[in-house]
Amino acid sequence: MVRVDIPVEDLRPDRMRAALAGQVSGVPPSAALALISEAQLPELDPEATLRDAIANSDLEPRIRAGAVRAYLRVAAEAAPGALAEFLQSEEERVAVAAATALGQIGTPEHLSALQNMRRRVRADVARRRVTFAEALIVHRFGVTDHNVEFPSAEALGDAPQAVGALSFKSVRPGPERRKRALEGIRREFPTLDPAQQDVYELQCGPRLMQIAVALDVVGRDKGRAASRRPALPAIVAVQDPEYDEYNPVLVMLSRPARGNQVTLQLTRLGSGEPIYVGEGSVDRDEPVFDLRATNTPGITPMSARVRLTDAGIEITGMSEARAVPARVPEQIESPDTAGPQRGRRSART
Amino acid sequence: MPGISINVIRVGSDQFTSADLTTISNAITVLRNTYATIGLTLRRVEHFIITTAQANGRDVIDNNGEAETLTDEWTVSNNAVDVFFVKLYVGGVAGLSPVPGPCDKNAKGMDGAVVELIGGTTGQVLAHEVGHYLGLSHVTGDSTNLMFPSVPNGGNLTTAQGNIMKSHCFIEA
Numbered sequence: 001m002v003r004v005d006i007p008v009e010d011l012r013p014d015r016m017r018a019a020l021a022g023q024v025s026g027v028p029p030s031a032a033l034a035l036i037s038e039a040q041l042p043e044l045d046p047e048a049t050l051r052d053a054i055a056n057s058d059l060e061p062r063i064r065a066g067a068v069r070a071y072l073r074v075a076a077e078a079a080p081g082a083l084a085e086f087l088q089s090e091e092e093r094v095a096v097a098a099a100t101a102l103g104q105i106g107t108p109e110h111l112s113a114l115q116n117m118r119r120r121v122r123a124d125v126a127r128r129r130v131t132f133a134e135a136l137i138v139h140r141f142g143v144t145d146h147n148v149e150f151p152s153a154e155a156l157g158d159a160p161q162a163v164g165a166l167s168f169k170s171v172r173p174g175p176e177r178r179k180r181a182l183e184g185i186r187r188e189f190p191t192l193d194p195a196q197q198d199v200y201e202l203q204c205g206p207r208l209m210q211i212a213v214a215l216d217v218v219g220r221d222k223g224r225a226a227s228r229r230p231a232l233p234a235i236v237a238v239q240d241p242e243y244d245e246y247n248p249v250l251v252m253l254s255r256p257a258r259g260n261q262v263t264l265q266l267t268r269l270g271s272g273e274p275i276y277v278g279e280g281s282v283d284r285d286e287p288v289f290d291l292r293a294t295n296t297p298g299i300t301p302m303s304a305r306v307r308l309t310d311a312g313i314e315i316t317g318m319s320e321a322r323a324v325p326a327r328v329p330e331q332i333e334s335p336d337t338a339g340p341q342r343g344r345r346s347a348r349t
Numbered sequence: 350m351p352g353i354s355i356n357v358i359r360v361g362s363d364q365f366t367s368a369d370l371t372t373i374s375n376a377i378t379v380l381r382n383t384y385a386t387i388g389l390t391l392r393r394v395e396h397f398i399i400t401t402a403q404a405n406g407r408d409v410i411d412n413n414g415e416a417e418t419l420t421d422e423w424t425v426s427n428n429a430v431d432v433f434f435v436k437l438y439v440g441g442v443a444g445l446s447p448v449p450g451p452c453d454k455n456a457k458g459m460d461g462a463v464v465e466l467i468g469g470t471t472g473q474v475l476a477h478e479v480g481h482y483l484g485l486s487h488v489t490g491d492s493t494n495l496m497f498p499s500v501p502n503g504g505n506l507t508t509a510q511g512n513i514m515k516s517h518c519f520i521e522a
Contacts, residue, residue, distance in 0.1 A: 001413070002444045002477045004467060005499040026501070028467035034441035062364075062409050066439040069411050096406075125406050166457075188412075206458050240413055242448075242487075249414035270415060271406055298421035300457045322455050326424035329358050329397035335370055 001242050004031040011035065013044040020053050020063055029063045037070040046074045051082055054094060064089075065097035072101040076190035080106050087117050096126045100270060103133025104189050111137055111146050132272025139253045142229035157295035165322075166205045168304075170315035173201040173210060181210030184237050184246030188269065192235075198312060204302075204319050208239040210246050213313060217254070222308040223289075226254040226262045227282045236266070250275070264289055275299045280306070291317070298326040352390035352521045353514075354429035355380075355479065358461075360419065361408025362398035364436060372471050373434060376464075379472025380479060383495060383504055387511025392521055399423060399433075410438040410463060416445045420461035424454045428519050430482050431461030432475065438465035443500065444474040450482030452518035473500045480506075483514040 010019070010027050018024050019032035035041065036049050053059060053067040068086065072079050079101065086098035099117055102110050111134060118130040134148045173181065178199045186192050197212040198219075217225050217233040226233060231254045237246035250266050257263045260283045266276035275296045280289030291304040301324060304317030357373060359365050381391040401408050407419045416438070425431055430450060438444075446462035454460040462478035464471065477495055488494040493503025496510065506514075514520070 001442055001446075001481075001498075002474055003441045003499045004443050004470070005501065025468065026470070028443070028465070030438055030443070030465060030467070031441055033439060038441070062437045065409060066411075066437055069439050123402075125402070129406060204457075238414055238417075247412050247414040249418070268418065270411060273405075298418070298423070319457070321457055322453065323421060323457060325455060326422055327403075328425065329399045329423050331425075332396050332398055335357065335374065335396045 001240070004028060006031060006035060011039065011041055013041065013049070016041065016044065017049065017053075020056075020059055020067070022060075022063075029060075030066060033063075033066050033070045037074045047071070047078070050074060054082075054086055054089075054098075057091070061091045061093040064091065064094045068094065068097035068101055072105060072190070073187055077105070079190075080110065084110055084113055087113050092121060092123070092126055096121070096129050099130045099133040103136035105191055106133075106137050108137060108141050108143050108146070111143070115146075128272060129270070132267070132270075135253060135272065136232070136251070139230045139232040139255075142225075142231055144229050158292060166319045168202050168204040168315070168317055168319060170200040170202050170211070170313065172312070173199055177201065177210065180244065181237050181246045182212060184210075185212050185235050185248045188248045189235065200313055200315060202315060205321065208241070210237045210239070211235070211315070212237070218308055218313060222282065223262065223280075223287050224260075224282045227256050227260045230255050235269075259283075262289070264291060266291065276302070276304075278304075278306075286310075293324070295324060298323050300324075350388055350390045351515050352392035353384070353479070353483065353517075353519060354393035354395070354427075354521065355391070356395050356397055356425040356427070356429045356431045358397040358399060358423065358425070358431060358433045360399045360433050360435045361401040361404050363401050364408065369436070369466055372466050372468065375469075376472035376475040379504075380476040383472075383476045383506060384514075387506045387508060387514070389511060389514055389520075393429065395425070395427075395429065397425060408435060410435050410465075412440070413442065413445055416463040417459040419463060420459050424460060426454065428452075428521070430479050430519060432479065433461055433463045434466060435463060436466050438463065443467050443470075444478040446478040446481035448481045448486055449484035449517060450519075470500045473502065473504055476504070480510070480514065483517040483519070485510055485513060 016032050019027040020029050050067045050071040054064050083098045083102045089095040114134045121127050138148050182194045196215050200211045202209045212235045214233050217231045234252035235248050236250035237248045253265045255263050260281050264278045265274040267274045276291045278291035287308045289306040293301040302319035307314045410416045443465045447459040451460050464475050485496050487498045488496045493505050495504050
């Protein structure tokens with residue numbers, strides 16, 4: 001990892017605003033966004049500056065979308081009002097970024113606006129992201145009267161079965177790692193209450209993960225709440241070994257199924273792609289859920305069992321050491337070929 | 350002289366301008382010149398594209414987890430370092446790579462480098478991240494060294510660092 005060092009003379013509000021427009025040599029727009037949101041620069045109101053940037057149609061759409069992400073972290077609980085307004089942005093990339101952020105911090109009152117947006121967006125990627133934003137709110141709040149698409153596990157297909165190269169078993173982390181994990185997760189979910197989370201740690205091969213588990217879903221009633229309403233029982237954060245920070249990358253969505261069955265999908269945060277799926281029953285004294293990998297390029301096949309006991313949660317399983325074969329980008333003959341029409345040599349996905 | 354090859358992968362390729370292509374070309378030159386100082390040659394540079402539609406939203410990287418997902422999802426099956434160029438990596442991070450990168454690019458975990466286009470300093474970001482892939486850790490006490498944790502820096506490499514890089518499995522004799 002490498003960061004961009006900014007000269008002191010550029011740490012001024014006017015220079016930051018100019019940098020967002022790509023007008024300051026040595027200060028890329030991404031670094032300006034980070035400084036505006038994190039550096040506490042004098043005479044600069046981060047919330048107002050970021051709101052202005054999001055609304056500024058002279059800026060590149062991707063910079064405005066990046067400003068939406070920064071705004072979520074800065075404004076936190078004050079963000080939903082402005083984010084809901086940005087759903088109406090004429091620039092689809094900005095509106096989709098606002099929808100994604102709203103999924104993480106919005107409330108059920110934002111569902112109808114997201115639903116309207118889902119119906120009007122054109123690109124498949126945009127529609128999937130808005131759908132996932134709706135799903136996040138539905139599952140965070142246990143909403144039962146809002147219909148949102150939930151891909152069936154059968155349609156996703158199964159990855160090759162994990163043959164057990166790497167085994168894993170959950171433990172509880174110490175207080176410092178628990179604190180760091182919850183700090184990382186709260187950067188993406190600012191309203192998450194740490195007191196309502198239990199945290200478990202998994203070391204799987206080279207990867208250290210912290211799993212924040214919602215006590216109101218899988219606490220004393222051992223998941224029975226999940227048999228009555230959609231829920232978001234867990235968020236998975238992966239360690240950045242260089243800085244020992246944790247980045248939330250996966251969220252667990254659960255839904256009631258027939259009888260006392262509950263279906264689970266472990267999906268990528270942001271895009272909402274389900275990469276691990278499973279099911280279980282809350283009939284038993286110690287409910288058990290089984291998870292398996294979908295046939296998604298680049299993910300690691302694994303099979304896991306989650307057992308809910310009086311003492312908490314046990315997660316055990318086996319993971320492959322190699323991933324499902326990745327997609328292959330299209331090769332081009334020369335570096336100045338901008339699109340797939342010229343210089344095509346091979347393509348495989 | 351030992352050498353290394355890289356795969357230049359443009360993510361959201363339809364958004365790249367001719368100025369962006371010049372930036373990438375210049376960045377490759379910086380890497381070539383920097384590595385030459387420790388006796389490492391840049392051999393093949395192959396070019397690949399992932400269109401915006403194919404990128405599934407990951408043409409803009411929102412966090413390090415998304416960068417890792419990008420490298421997991423796409424791989425070129427050869428013995429070169431996959432370098433994914435993106436136009437925006439939200440936050441103060443301009444590049445990310447595993448240390449060291451795996452020999453098997455279908456192994457579990459991050460298996461490529463992600464580099465943000467940040468104008469004239471892109472070359473140092475590229476050389477720094479490929480340095481990580483080849484096994485180099487950060488050098489925190491020397492701002493003249495390429496592996497100082499931030500850019501711009503002095504861009505130097507030591508003989509000892511060169512020896513570490515030359516021991517990576519992607520090095521061609």
